[in-house]
Amino acid sequence: MLIAIEGLDGSGKTTQARLLVEHLRRLGREVLPVEEPGTTPAGRAIREILLDHGREIAPLTELLLYEASRAQMVREVVRPALEAGKIVVSDRFSLSSLAYQGYGRGLPLELIRELNKIATGGLEPDLTILLDISPEEGLRRKGFLDRMEGSGLEFYRRVREGYLRSVPEPPRGEVFDAHAGREELFQRIATLVEGLLEG
Numbered sequence: 001m002l003i004a005i006e007g008l009d010g011s012g013k014t015t016q017a018r019l020l021v022e023h024l025r026r027l028g029r030e031v032l033p034v035e036e037p038g039t040t041p042a043g044r045a046i047r048e049i050l051l052d053h054g055r056e057i058a059p060l061t062e063l064l065l066y067e068a069s070r071a072q073m074v075r076e077v078v079r080p081a082l083e084a085g086k087i088v089v090s091d092r093f094s095l096s097s098l099a100y101q102g103y104g105r106g107l108p109l110e111l112i113r114e115l116n117k118i119a120t121g122g123l124e125p126d127l128t129i130l131l132d133i134s135p136e137e138g139l140r141r142k143g144f145l146d147r148m149e150g151s152g153l154e155f156y157r158r159v160r161e162g163y164l165r166s167v168p169e170p171p172r173g174e175v176f177d178a179h180a181g182r183e184e185l186f187q188r189i190a191t192l193v194e195g196l197l198e199g
Contacts, residue, residue, distance in 0.1 A: 001087045001088070001126045001127070001196075002078065002082060002087075002123065002124075002126050002127075003087065003088070003089050003090065003125060003126065003193065004092070004095065004125040004127070005017045005089065005090065005091055005129045006092060006093065006096060006099070006128060006129065006167070007130055007138075007163070007178060008131075008133055008156060009142055010133065010141035010142040011132070011178040012133075012141075012178050012182065012185065013091055013092070013131050014035075014091050015182060016129075016182075016185060016186060016189055017089050017091040019182075019186045019189075019190075020186070020190065020193065021033045021089050023190050024089075027194075030084075030085065030086040031086060031087045031088075031089060032077070032081040032086050032089070033088075033089050033090075034073060034077055034088060034089070034090045034091070035090070035092065036066070036070060036073065036090065037050060037066060037069035037070075038073075039073045040072045040073050040076050042068070042072045043069040043072055043073050046065050046066075046068060046069040047069070049065060059101060059105035059106065059107050060107065062101060062105065063097060063101040063105075063111075063112065064115075066096070066097055066101070067115045067119040068119075070094065070097075070116075070119040071118070071119040074119065074120050074121060074123055078090070078123070090125070093125055093128070094119070094120060094124070095128055095130075095166055095167065097112050098112050098113070098116075098162055098166045099159045099160075099162035100159050100162075102166075103158045103159055103162025103165070103166075124172075126196075127171075127172060127173070127192075127193070128168055128172065128173040129173075129174055129192075130163055130167045130174070130175045131178035131185070132160070132163070132176065132177060132178055133160075133179060134160075134179075135153055135156030135159075135160060136153065138156065139153070139156065174192055176188055
């Protein structure tokens with residue numbers, strides 16, 4: 001099973017992904033955590049380019065770098081783990097490209113969908129969890145701005161709209177209010193995931 005946790009910067013997705021991995025391991029499940037961009041050596045090199053404060057990157061270049069990182073991660077790590085029967089919990093996946101590069105940067109959505117398919121070999125999450133938060137609160141929580149987060153409030157409003165429009169319908173997608181407390185939010189996520197694993 002592939003579970004993707006998505007959301008704006010500051011939504012708590014990295015924390016919730018970690019809590020979910022720990023919880024599933026306590027239940028005796030084999031779990032592999034991954035993150036985008038990152039996870040593989042190639043992905044980490046791409047991450048450094050993308051988050052470099054001094055580097056101006058064109059939107060299409062940005063998209064292709066994310067897709068390259070995703071393609072490598074799926075081929076090298078995600079597919080082998082799924083084939084071995086593990087649960088993969090991904091901190092971001094292909095929905096992030098639609099939200100950030102599509103709605104946020106204005107690149108054509110069909111182009112992004114096609115590149116997502118190519119990069120993942122058609123692999124889609126069994127469950128996408130969207131942690132929905134206002135851009136103002138997300139940026140306040142982060143407390144610092146890297147290149148992505150320095151793009152302004154309007155950019156993040158577009159990204160949030162993209163997430164809300166693009167998240168799959170239940171049971172493949174679920175939206176949670178990320179303004180909730182960390183523990184309360186985690187309990188809701190854990191209940192949802194446990195229900196899917198038992199069903």
